[in-house]
Amino acid sequence: MTADVIITSLFVFALAGFLGFTVISKVPKLLHTPLMALTNALSAISLVGSLLILGHTETTYARVLGFIAVLASTINVVGGFLITDRMLKMFKPAEKRAPASPRGEAGP
Amino acid sequence: MRENLIQLAYLVAVIGFGLSLYWMNSAKTARRGVLAGEIAFAIAIVATLAYPGVTGTGWVLIIIAIAIGTAIGIPLGLKVPMTAMPERIALSHAFGALAVACVGVAHYFLDWEHFGKFEIAVIGIEILLGGLVFTGSLMAAGKLHEMLPQRPILFAGQNYANFALIGVGLAIVAFLMFNPDQTWLIPVLACLALLIGVALIVPIGGADMPTVIALLNSYAGLSAAALGLVLNNKLLIVAGALDGTAGLILAIIMCRAMNRSFRNVLFGAFGAVDETAVEGGGDQGQVRSASTDEAAEIMKMARSVVIVPGYGMAVAQAQHKVRELADTLEAEGVDVKFAIHPVAGRMPGHMNVLLAEANVPYEKLLDMDEINADFPQVDVVLVLGANDVVNPSARHVKTSPIYGMPILNVDQAQCIMVVKRSMRSGFAGIENELFFNPKTLMVFGDAKQVVSELTLDVSGQRDAIGL
Numbered sequence: 001m002t003a004d005v006i007i008t009s010l011f012v013f014a015l016a017g018f019l020g021f022t023v024i025s026k027v028p029k030l031l032h033t034p035l036m037a038l039t040n041a042l043s044a045i046s047l048v049g050s051l052l053i054l055g056h057t058e059t060t061y062a063r064v065l066g067f068i069a070v071l072a073s074t075i076n077v078v079g080g081f082l083i084t085d086r087m088l089k090m091f092k093p094a095e096k097r098a099p100a101s102p103r104g105e106a107g108p
Numbered sequence: 109m110r111e112n113l114i115q116l117a118y119l120v121a122v123i124g125f126g127l128s129l130y131w132m133n134s135a136k137t138a139r140r141g142v143l144a145g146e147i148a149f150a151i152a153i154v155a156t157l158a159y160p161g162v163t164g165t166g167w168v169l170i171i172i173a174i175a176i177g178t179a180i181g182i183p184l185g186l187k188v189p190m191t192a193m194p195e196r197i198a199l200s201h202a203f204g205a206l207a208v209a210c211v212g213v214a215h216y217f218l219d220w221e222h223f224g225k226f227e228i229a230v231i232g233i234e235i236l237l238g239g240l241v242f243t244g245s246l247m248a249a250g251k252l253h254e255m256l257p258q259r260p261i262l263f264a265g266q267n268y269a270n271f272a273l274i275g276v277g278l279a280i281v282a283f284l285m286f287n288p289d290q291t292w293l294i295p296v297l298a299c300l301a302l303l304i305g306v307a308l309i310v311p312i313g314g315a316d317m318p319t320v321i322a323l324l325n326s327y328a329g330l331s332a333a334a335l336g337l338v339l340n341n342k343l344l345i346v347a348g349a350l351d352g353t354a355g356l357i358l359a360i361i362m363c364r365a366m367n368r369s370f371r372n373v374l375f376g377a378f379g380a381v382d383e384t385a386v387e388g389g390g391d392q393g394q395v396r397s398a399s400t401d402e403a404a405e406i407m408k409m410a411r412s413v414v415i416v417p418g419y420g421m422a423v424a425q426a427q428h429k430v431r432e433l434a435d436t437l438e439a440e441g442v443d444v445k446f447a448i449h450p451v452a453g454r455m456p457g458h459m460n461v462l463l464a465e466a467n468v469p470y471e472k473l474l475d476m477d478e479i480n481a482d483f484p485q486v487d488v489v490l491v492l493g494a495n496d497v498v499n500p501s502a503r504h505v506k507t508s509p510i511y512g513m514p515i516l517n518v519d520q521a522q523c524i525m526v527v528k529r530s531m532r533s534g535f536a537g538i539e540n541e542l543f544f545n546p547k548t549l550m551v552f553g554d555a556k557q558v559v560s561e562l563t564l565d566v567s568g569q570r571d572a573i574g575l
Contacts, residue, residue, distance in 0.1 A: 001340065006226050009337050009345055016333075016346040019126065020353030026133040029450060029475050032358060032457030033193060035132055036325055040200045042125055042145055043332045043351035048156045049211045049339050054169055055162035057218060063165075065214035067173050069207040074177025075184065076203045077149060082185025083196065085142045087461055090190075091135045094469035 034087045041080025047073035110158065117155035118343040124148025125347055129354075135470050152343055190465040191425055194454040195252040198321055201328045202245035208331045209238030209298060215338065216294050225285045230337045232281030232297065237331035239301025240308065245324050247309035248317060252454055258314035266311055267375045273304045308374070315419075315496075317454045319362040319373045326355025358456045365450035365476075367502075367512040395531070398549040400558055403525050404565030406549075410487035410523075412443040414479065416516055417459045418452050420493015420528075424555035427466040430492065433563045434468065440566060445472050447479045447489075447516050449497035476516055483520040491518060491526040491542075493555050499540045524548045527558045 027035050050073050054066030124144050131141030162170075188196045212234040216223075223231070250256035280297045284290060312320050333348025335341075363370060398406075407413055415434065421427060434444040446468065452459045460473050483489070491498055494516075502513045518524055524547055531543070531550075542548055551558055 001224055001227055005340055006337075009340060009342070012342050012345050013333055013337065013349050016349035017353050020129070020350040021357065023126070023129045023133070024350075024354045024357050027129075028133070028135070029361070029448070029457060030460045030470055030473055031132055031135060031138060032361075033197070033455060033461045034138065034457070035129075035354060036197050036322070036358065036456065037200070038128065038132060038142065038145060039325065039329065039351040039354040040197070040204060042128065042149070042347050043329050044204055044207070045121075045125075045149065045152060045344055045347040046204065046208050046211065046332045046335055048152060048341060048344060049215075049335050050207055051153070051156050051170060052159065052339070053211055053214050053218075054173065055157070055159070055166035057166070057214070058163065059218070062214040062218055063169060065210040067169055069210040069214075070170060070173035071177045071180075072203040072207040072210075074174050075181040076200050076207075078178050078181025079184035080181075080200060081142060081146050081149075082182065083188065085139060086186065087190075087193075087464070088135070088138045088142060090461070090464040090467075091138070091470045092464070092467065093135070094471050 030091070031088075034084050034091075037080055037084040037087065041077055041084060044073045044076035044080060047077060110160065114155045114158055115342075117151050118341070121148040121152040121155075121343055122346045124151070125350060129350060190461055191422060192253070193461055194317065194321065194458060195249040197455060198245045198249035198252060198324070201321070201324045202242050202249065204328045205238045205241035205245065205331060207238075208328075208335050209235055209242060209301070211335055212238060212338075213294055213298055217291060220288050220291060223288055227338050228285045228288055229281060230334045232284060234331050234334035234338065235294070235297055236277050236281070236301045236304070237327050237334065239298050240305035241324050241327045241331060243302045243305030244309045244320075245305075245328075247306055248312075248320055248324065251309070251312075251314060252317060260311045260313040262311050266307075270304070270307050270375075273300065273307060276300060277304060312374070314454065315451075316373050318451050318456055318458070319359050319366075319370075321455050322355050322358035322362055323370075323374075324355070326352050326359060329353070329355055362451055362456060365514060367510075367514065395543055396546075396549055398525070398551055400551060400553075400561040401565045403549060403551050404562050406523060406525075407437060407442065407488050407490075407562070408440050408566055410442055412445070412486050413437055413488045413490060414445050414447050414483070414486045414518075414521070416447045416449075416489060416491045416494050416498060416518060417463065418449075418492065418494025418497065419454060419458075420495075420555050422453055422458065422462055422493070424493065426492070426556040426559050427462040429556050429559040429563065431463070431466040431468050433559050433566070434472075436563050436567045445474055445479065447474055447476065447518075449476050449494065449516055452494055452497055476514065480517050483517045486521040487523065489518040489521040489524045491524065492559070493527070495528075495540055498542055500545075501539075501541050505541075518542065519545055519547070522547065525551055527551045527553065527555050529554065 050066055050069035054070050125148050128141045128145035131137040212231050216231050251258050277300050280293050284293055329348050329351025333345050336344025336348055437444050448459045463473055496510055498516050498518045500519045501508045502510045502515045519542055
């Protein structure tokens with residue numbers, strides 16, 4: 001790996017870190033548990049690395065490790081997105097509970 | 109050409125991830141965020157599989173692994189009850205870290221001849237973080253699920269032992285940088301990382317779990333970013349960095365809410381607070397207790413009631429009963445709100461999820477900063493399974509272990525009702541002077557049972573059926 005590739009990667013890492021800090025600071029405390037579940041599902045994108053290993057190797061031990069990695073990442077992706085959505089579905093505003101008032105953005 | 113298209117697909121996925129987190133800033137748009145994340149993820153996976161050179165056996169193994177993973181993931185997503193959410197989240201950190209550690213080990217053995225010092229250092233850190241988050245998260249999940257003791261387990265020189273383990277790990281990484289052909293050290297490093305994970309979580313008590321889960325989240329993200337650095341995969345770097353910062357922000361919020369530093373949480377073992385700080389409780393004054401029907405009478409006459417839930421509500425699984433009580437009070441014309449301390453429960457946002465599950469509209473769930481100024485105007489506060497987060501000695505008793513911790517100012521309300529099993533002190537073993545406040549009424553009993561009885565008393569049903 002050449003030095004400029006490494007430097008570019010570190011740039012990406014630093015900028016993504018700042019982006020994360022700004023965006024995630026705005027998430028209300030109300031949604032912190034779904035946030036953890038969601039970022040967990042997103043970071044299961046390490047599935048990409050696992051797929052590259054499992055798909056391209058010919059050696060047995062790498063296949064075993066790659067298989068475990070793909071399996072564990074898939075569990076996190078599928079389970080993570082499903083559970084985040086399931087939690088978020090439960091967060092309902094007050095007006096939705098009153099059938100008389102039409103669904104709208106008007107506050108209580 | 110194909111390589112460029114794949115990179116472009118990754119770029120689209122990165123934007124999708126960014127939007128996904130951006131839309132999490134409001135409960136109204138959050139589900140759109142999940143959808144954006146899912147679409148971005150699908151794009152990234154299709155793009156990855158489009159890399160040429162996947163072997164025939166590779167395809168078969170990939171399909172089998174994804175099929176099994178999906179079969180396990182669906183029940184973990186749809187069936188796990190909300191009360192088990194802290195351990196479920198901890199478990200998912202363990203899976204993520206396991207994947208990263210496995211890829212790191214495999215990658216080293218396959219490619220070490222082509223690695224420079226930078227790659228070796230990053231892979232080493234990836235394996236260390238991946239391994240320690242794997243066992244650490246399993247330990248945390250075990251403690252949260254009460255399969256392991258929640259009390260911190262301590263021994264003399266523990267911190268030095270842990271530092272020594274981490275030091276040996278870093279030394280192995282440094283040695284490999286200069287002697288990359290010593291591949292036998294990689295399994296050693298992996299086993300050491302697994303050991304460090306156990307050693308780091310053993311001394312941490314149940315009440316510190318919110319911070320620790322958030323920190324493990326952060327480490328899991330950083331290990332994924334390290335994997336991205338080694339593979340030169342920008343999508344992985346960004347996703348890992350986002351996950352890492354999310355965990356870090358949550359951990360900082362948790363620490364601030366307890367007025368403690370990371371160092372103190374990780375190495376201080378809260379449960380081991382010296383007993384001299386505990387004041388003699390008996391001479392603080394009279395404790396007044398009330399029956400549920402007396403308490404219900406007072407609540408019925410109040411204009412506003414604020415309910416303060418804590419871990420005790422989660423343990424008693426009383427959230428649905430609490431909502432029934434809130435609905436009944438509102439039918440009587442009482443204004444009901446919930447005051448949520450950031451560290452109430454066992455993970456960030458724990459109380460919010462439980463109450464949302466019980467159909468409490470989220471406008472009624474108020475954060476500490478939103479509600480603290482209103483307490484003097486509140487007629488009745490109902491403290492349900494919370495203790496240290498409402499202890500006024502955090503404001504003025506300098507010797508108290510929780511001194512300086514921001515608390516919910518419930519003692520400023522007109523009347524405070526505390527539902528508790530007994531006069532036993534809270535997690536930190538600190539006497540709560542709130543219980544001796546002349547405005548405080550203790551309602552003894554199991555949270556769930558007391559709340560259902562309160563509901564019956566408020567609605568008047570108990571009189572109607574002649575109990």
